[in-house]
Amino acid sequence: MSAIWTAEWRLALRRRRVMVLSACVPLFLVAAVALGRAPAPHAALVYTVLFTFFGTFGAAVPWARDAERGWLHRLVLAGAGMPSLAAQRLLASALIDLLELMPSLLLIALVYRPGAAHLLILLAGVAGALLAANALGVLVAAIAGSLAETALLASVAALLLLHAGGVFRTPEPGTFADAVQHAVPFYYMHSAIQTAVGYR
Amino acid sequence: MGSRTEPARSTLAVEGRGLGVRYRGRVALAEFDIEVAAGEIVGVLGPNGAGKSSLLRLLATGRRPTAGTLRILGQDALQLSAFSLQLSALRRRIGIVPDESVHADALTGRENATLFARLAGLAPAEAAARAGDLLARVLPGADADRPVAEYSLGMRRRLVIVEALAHQPALLVLDEPATGLDLAGRELLRTLVRECAARGAAVVLASNDVAEAERVCGRVILVRGGRKMLEGAPRDLIARLGGTTRFELRLRAPRAPEVVVDGVTIVSATAERLVAHSHDGSSPLPALCEAVLRAGATIEAVAVQRPDLADVFFQATGDELSADPMATTRDSRSA
Numbered sequence: 001m002s003a004i005w006t007a008e009w010r011l012a013l014r015r016r017r018v019m020v021l022s023a024c025v026p027l028f029l030v031a032a033v034a035l036g037r038a039p040a041p042h043a044a045l046v047y048t049v050l051f052t053f054f055g056t057f058g059a060a061v062p063w064a065r066d067a068e069r070g071w072l073h074r075l076v077l078a079g080a081g082m083p084s085l086a087a088q089r090l091l092a093s094a095l096i097d098l099l100e101l102m103p104s105l106l107l108i109a110l111v112y113r114p115g116a117a118h119l120l121i122l123l124a125g126v127a128g129a130l131l132a133a134n135a136l137g138v139l140v141a142a143i144a145g146s147l148a149e150t151a152l153l154a155s156v157a158a159l160l161l162l163h164a165g166g167v168f169r170t171p172e173p174g175t176f177a178d179a180v181q182h183a184v185p186f187y188y189m190h191s192a193i194q195t196a197v198g199y200r
Numbered sequence: 201m202g203s204r205t206e207p208a209r210s211t212l213a214v215e216g217r218g219l220g221v222r223y224r225g226r227v228a229l230a231e232f233d234i235e236v237a238a239g240e241i242v243g244v245l246g247p248n249g250a251g252k253s254s255l256l257r258l259l260a261t262g263r264r265p266t267a268g269t270l271r272i273l274g275q276d277a278l279q280l281s282a283f284s285l286q287l288s289a290l291r292r293r294i295g296i297v298p299d300e301s302v303h304a305d306a307l308t309g310r311e312n313a314t315l316f317a318r319l320a321g322l323a324p325a326e327a328a329a330r331a332g333d334l335l336a337r338v339l340p341g342a343d344a345d346r347p348v349a350e351y352s353l354g355m356r357r358r359l360v361i362v363e364a365l366a367h368q369p370a371l372l373v374l375d376e377p378a379t380g381l382d383l384a385g386r387e388l389l390r391t392l393v394r395e396c397a398a399r400g401a402a403v404v405l406a407s408n409d410v411a412e413a414e415r416v417c418g419r420v421i422l423v424r425g426g427r428k429m430l431e432g433a434p435r436d437l438i439a440r441l442g443g444t445t446r447f448e449l450r451l452r453a454p455r456a457p458e459v460v461v462d463g464v465t466i467v468s469a470t471a472e473r474l475v476a477h478s479h480d481g482s483s484p485l486p487a488l489c490e491a492v493l494r495a496g497a498t499i500e501a502v503a504v505q506r507p508d509l510a511d512v513f514f515q516a517t518g519d520e521l522s523a524d525p526m527a528t529t530r531d532s533r534s535a
Contacts, residue, residue, distance in 0.1 A: 002318075003315050003318035003319050004315075004319075006315075007304060007307065007311070007315050010306075010307055010311060011304055011306050011307060014306040014307065014347070015306055069302055070298070070300060070302045071302050071303075071304070073262070074296075074298065074302055075319065076291075077260055077261065077262055077291055077294075077296055078291065078292075078296070078316050078319040078320060078363075079288050079289075079291045079292035079319045079320050079321060080288070080319045081283065081285065081287075081288040082282070082283055083283055084288075
């Protein structure tokens with residue numbers, strides 16, 4: 001494993017409080033919706049938005065913070081190529097996010113009881129969407145000039161992509177919007193969640 | 201330590217010609233030539249905003265010059281694109297002590313040091329061993345295995361030095377490396393820098409601390425307003441002043457006293473401070489004090505020192521090297 005990847009995991013495991021909070025906060029939100037018996041389409045919408053924001057902010061904020069304090073620049077000047085640095089951080093961050101969301105996914109599995117196949121599809125859909133959300137977060141953080149700007153841009157970009165992914169409305173089949181939604185990774189996560197919660 | 205002033209071209213680790221840097225139209229560096237040979241320690245001295253950090257950023261490949269040519273460790277730094285593998289490979293041969301000590305605070309000192317050694321291309325076991333060896337000297341005891349979040353400023357500074365040196369760079373770039381270090385830390389820094397140069401690395405050190413530069417550098421470059429003012433071995437530059445003894449008088453006077461004493465050069469005179477150099481071996485201090493008192497000033501303190509690079513800088517530019525000239529780190533004794 002490469003140095004940055006290893007360091008990212010070490011950092012995540014060392015920050016246990018952050019890790020526990022990152023696992024508990026989405027779990028409480030999912031629990032409120034799932035145990036509150038919210039209608040399936042609404043529940044699916046909440047989960048999709050929650051997981052997307054979780055991944056986007058999970059990457060954008062640390063990236064912007066590390067850029068602001070000069071840590072990323074130090075790593076690059078030490079010989080870590082920027083593409084390699086971004087890729088390693090991205091993969092590690094997406095996997096850590098997935099681990100932190102496991103309790104929430106487990107609760108969804110327990111409450112809605114999808115079949116094993118649907119559960120696997122849900123897992124793959126969430127993993128793919130987290131990777132995309134993390135990439136979006138890094139992209140946004142690289143463009144933004146400050147932490148506050150990062151948070152604002154990350155929210156706007158994530159919401160726009162969720163909209164393009166057909167999360168907030170279903171495009172007419174055969175239209176341009178229909179074609180676009182299939183190119184958005186969040187669409188597949190949303191579909192998997194809808195299936196898992198019994199909406200499809 | 202060598203005091204060569206004209207490095208052999210074949211061994212040049214850094215070769216910059218006509219270097220320029222502009223920040224939003226403001227000139228930070230202009231028409232700057234620099235050569236640093238392998239094994240040489242070069243100090244860059246100048247007041248705040250003189251262009252030292254801009255120069256070091258170029259040498260560390262942290263930014264590209266807006267003018268000029270720059271070869272670092274045999275590579276044309278301007279030909280390397282930002283994301284190229286060649287640039288990363290070049291950076292792995294450079295050790296950098298930046299002016300700020302930024303780390304992964306949740307990791308231990310050892311983990312941080314090993315991370316930087318790994319980024320420089322060392323295999324995991326070798327990186328851990330090299331970092332461990334240096335840490336044993338620089339952060340002895342259990343400190344290396346504590347999270348950096350618990351470190352003091354000085355300990356963080358020591359760790360940055362380990363991170364810059366563990367991979368045995370061919371070019372070492374240090375920006376105000378002694379900031380935050382205690383006396384033992386400064387001594388250790390000097391030793392490590394000398395060892396690094398003895399291994400054949402070129403060292404460029406930016407500092408405000410003239411005593412530090414005189415002790416460790418074979419050659420110094422005095423910088424002001426982004427331009428090179430003077431360059432040479434510290435001893436040679438100081439010898440240019442012609443005086444062997446420096447007198448510094450702290451005064452209380454309505455205005456700068458006008459003083460003329462045989463065998464004495466007045467370097468600077470204000471209502472608060474007078475600096476003078478003697479030209480011969482005799483002691484002109486009594487005559488100097490008498491002349492100052494005659495000029496209507498009250499003498500509060502007198503220090504007798506040998507002239508240093510700050511005096512060289514003052515005479516060359518008319519400016520003080522440090523923001524607070526009375527708060528220097530020079531060894532002095534009250535007369």
